[in-house]
Amino acid sequence: AQKITQTQPGMFVQEKEAVTLDCTYDTSDPSYGLFWYKQPSSGEMIFLIYQGSYDQQNATEGRYSLNFQKARKSANLVISASQLGDSAMYFCAMREILSGGSYIPTFGRGTSLIVHP
């Protein structure tokens, strides 16, 4: 079973509108971290936002916010006021501590976001 599921292979949004990118995860580790990364066509992976499993409040970083619903194991990324430069692939990722103490990061397959002018 996939540990990180991103069900939207592609999303379109009008410039200046908000968009939500879905991410669900599966873990039995009580202490885990969730991340979102952006990968523009240039190929670099850019860290956007982090949410710890014990965080009481949703993480926010500028126009990015993470809608963390722990009971549903959901960590959706919300981008407000979309800009043309937001067009990119977006990856959701999770860090768990596996038995033996090793950290194995898991990435979703990604969602391609296209922002229309």
Next chain:
Amino acid sequence: GAGVSQSPSNKVTEKGKDVELRCDPISGHTALYWYRQSLGQGLEFLIYFQGNSAPDKSGLPSDRFSAERTGGSVSTLTIQRTQQEDSAVYLCASSPFYGGQGADTQYFGPGTRLTVL
């Protein structure tokens, strides 16, 4: 400060040759990760280092792949007897690992694009 650097940025090689890919992590980052990303795909985890040791090598696709890290800094990923299916972008990331919430946020290098003819 300087980010994660990788060299070479591009590598074209002939099938059967060995290649070495280098990663210079952010200074002071304890953890270092290698990933592979095939065209249009997500990230495939290969290996991670905690200091100079690799707690989990299960992501390496075959025994032709090996990696080492020296001095808790530079890492080299070696692919022996390259095959065409090894063609991909190889990404390296580092993280502080220690330091509380979000310390395992990974910061990525620009990647090495490997083409095996």
